[in-house]
Amino acid sequence: MSKRTDCYACALALILAGGMTMGCSGKTPATLGVKDGMLAPCPSSPNCVSTRSEDPRHAIAPLSFSGNAAEARGRLLGVLASTKRCKVVIADDTYIHAEFTSALFRFVDDVEFQIDPEARLIHFRSASRLGHSDLGVNRRRMEALRAAFEQSTRAGRP
Numbered sequence: 001m002s003k004r005t006d007c008y009a010c011a012l013a014l015i016l017a018g019g020m021t022m023g024c025s026g027k028t029p030a031t032l033g034v035k036d037g038m039l040a041p042c043p044s045s046p047n048c049v050s051t052r053s054e055d056p057r058h059a060i061a062p063l064s065f066s067g068n069a070a071e072a073r074g075r076l077l078g079v080l081a082s083t084k085r086c087k088v089v090i091a092d093d094t095y096i097h098a099e100f101t102s103a104l105f106r107f108v109d110d111v112e113f114q115i116d117p118e119a120r121l122i123h124f125r126s127a128s129r130l131g132h133s134d135l136g137v138n139r140r141r142m143e144a145l146r147a148a149f150e151q152s153t154r155a156g157r158p
Contacts, residue, residue, distance in 0.1 A: 026108060026129035028110070029127075032097055032112060033112075034095055039052060039112050039124070041053065042125070046133050047132060048125065048127035048138060049125070049139045050123075050124070050125040050126075051121075051125070060124075060142055061146075062121040062123045062124065063121065063124070063146055063149055064120060064122075065120050065121075065153065069094070069117035073096070075152045076096065076115075076149060078152060079152055080096070083100075083148075085100055085102070086099070087099045087101070094115040094116075094117070095112070095113065095114055096115075097111070097112050097113075100126075102137075107128065107129070107130060107131070108128075109127060109129065109141070110125075110129060111124065122149075124142065
């Protein structure tokens with residue numbers, strides 16, 4: 001290899017190593033939270049799912065629960081606590097915000113839950129902070145969380 005090629009290879013290695021250690025977290029979106037009784041809508045990009053979306057590319061069913069909202073919230077927090085690379089940022093009585101970080105490039109996805117005690121539903125929105133496509137990661141994550149939540153319900157965990 002020439003010295004020039006060696007320099008390019010070293011520069012590329014440093015860029016990749018720096019990107020992996022610094023991560024691709026992006027900034028926390030200003031649109032998070034419940035505004036006018038709703039979570040923010042999904043953007044037009046395919047890296048988001050929401051129970052409030054009418055667009056089939058983004059739409060997903062909410063979680064349902066029986067019993068009271070506090071018990072459902074406790075079960076949901078238990079599921080989140082047992083999920084790898086998940087950090088609960090906010091956990092109010094009817095709103096939860098969690099950050100999920102990918103293992104390799106440290107991409108961060110924001111997942112929000114809005115608990116509706118009267119309807120006995122938990123609405124949610126899961127969106128990537130960066131990029132255009134997530135290759136279905138947000139939808140698969142939310143279906144896995146749904147399965148874990150339903151399992152916790154059947155097991156009668158608080």
